[in-house]
Amino acid sequence: MRAAPRRVAGAALGRRARLRWVHLLLGGALLMPYYLLANTVLSVFVPSANVFFPTSLWWQFGVLGMALVPAAVTALYPLARPLEAGAVRALCGVPKAELAAGPSRSWAERRNTAAWYTLHLLAGGLMSGMSLAVPPFAAVLIAAPLTGVPDGLEDTYRLGGLWPVLMPLIGIAMLALVVGTSWAAGSLLARWAPVLLGPTAADRLAEAERHAMRLALRNRLARELHDSVGHALSAVTLQASAARRVLDRDPEFARQALAAIEETTREAVGELDTVLGLLREDGPASAAPTPTLTGLEGLLQRTRAAGGTVECAAPDGLEKIPPVVSREAYRIVQEGLSNALRHAGGAPVRLRIALHDDDLEVALENPVRPGSTPRRTGGGRGLPGIAERARLLRGSSTAGEHDGVWRLSVRLPLRGDAR
Structure with missing residues (x-):
């Protein structure tokens, strides 16, 4: 019975999981130029929006969706495939034989690379946002019994006398959510990498x-x-x-x-x-x-x-x-x-x-x-x-x-x- 939790913890926090989390953060870093470009373009059509400090969550998701369009166009460049395949081999643990080595030659290969690049940046952007926002907030909740509840938090959620017990549990659950999301997103990318970055039928024929x-x-x-x-x-x-x-x-x-x-x-x-x-x-x-x-x-x-x-x-x-x-x-x-x-x-x-x-x-x-x-x-x-x-x-x-x-x-x- 004790082996099962140990295996789960090893899969979620082991070396491979950590490398895949780095791969997701790399996707978030690659997303930033496209995100800033989309944010600037949208601000032209919505002058009242705060470009640098947007407060609306829907605005941020809208900008994220628009940023994926130029990202997909960039991935049509033939050398995008070997660059992404190299990152997948090094960080996601996908065998070299399952990935294409050369640049994209046909439009089918370029479309697959664009789909992969979009998926990588989308998952990386979401994971990067969670990695930046959730751990500090979870740390505040875990430390709440010692530091006290932040101003307005108790009144907002009306926890009454339960806050000393619930706050640390909620903080730990939020950290577990980040770890689980990172493991799931990394596993998803590792599974789809051979499909989108692997040899196509034309590659196998050649x-x-x-x-x-x-x-x-x-x-x-x-x-x-x-x-x-x-x-x-x-x-x-x-x-x-x-x-x-x-x-x-x-x-x-x-x-x-x-x-x-x-x-x-x-x-x-x-x-x-x-x-x-x-x-x-x-x-x-x-x-x-x-x-x-x-x-x-x-x-x-x-x-x-x-x-x-x-x-x-x-x-x-x-x-x-x-x-x-x-x-x-x-x-x-x-x-x-x-x-x-x-x-x-x-x-x-x-x-x-x-x-x-x-x-x-x-x-x-x-x-x-x-x-x-x-x-x-x-x-x-x-x-x-x-x-x-x-x-x-x-x-x-x-x-x-x-x-x-x-x-x-x-x-x-x-x-x-x-x-």
Whole structure:
């Protein structure tokens, strides 16, 4: 039973409640210039009013309502949102993730900020008035048994002999009212802050688009590294293995294999620089150009030097293929030959490239030998990468074994827009 009052007192008088009270006082301070402006303007239309010392409570509330109009207009300024969001994060205990970080860009965001600013200044103005007026009066009431009832107070309320008991209780109740009002107003602002200062639907859509772009770039880097560097490492491994096996009995072949290793690693370093250039923020890197089908012959030579047997049928005019299609087709051929080197056990590979009116066809075939080189554990990104490259160009790909032959077939539209 004792824990409940302690929790209530902690919530109303704890650090968070005190910071929210400061936030409310900040709203009252921000309201003052608008209040003085509205008071001055209204005095032009009501000459008999006392501008500096108004005695009518209705006049004060009328001025307060009029002061909120220019305050709302001021909040339409784009930087008002991050300024208010910073104050809310620091004083109201609202998590940073629930509030927008940047300035208002759309009219919907500006309207939400104006609504929040108006609510903040209204609650702050009322809370500031209570904080200034109520505690001194409550202190007088609490001290009344010692100092006596102020002149006119007893006659006004006709308390008779009850005033020594009631005055301190009324004073304590008034202080409790101030504390409770501050807690309620602070909690209300903290609840509405994510709604009015949080990300709008446009903010979430923009963040989703940025996230999608980051994922697309990351996937592109992964594909490029897998296809270029992965192919080079596979070829170098097989070339080094072949050179080691025949080093003593066929030195000439070993020299050719070492030369192929040198050429393969040199091109791999150039392609790695190209891929890493995508990660740099200081402008494009001075790296080797991305390979296309015009470099197909070099790819075939390196594959043969690694111990693979490749028969190629390709038409003339590969240089006329659109660069994007040619680049993706080269990577697809590269990955297909890498898979054959790793998994086909030295079986001959037939590569066919055909140009049609509307698309480019790439097909690779190799017989599947029982008991050939076992598939490596892990990995498995080659075929999904090929399918993704084809899909990005609105093409198609199929891969699988049929009648003892492994077939990879890809079609890439020549005029299709990349997704």
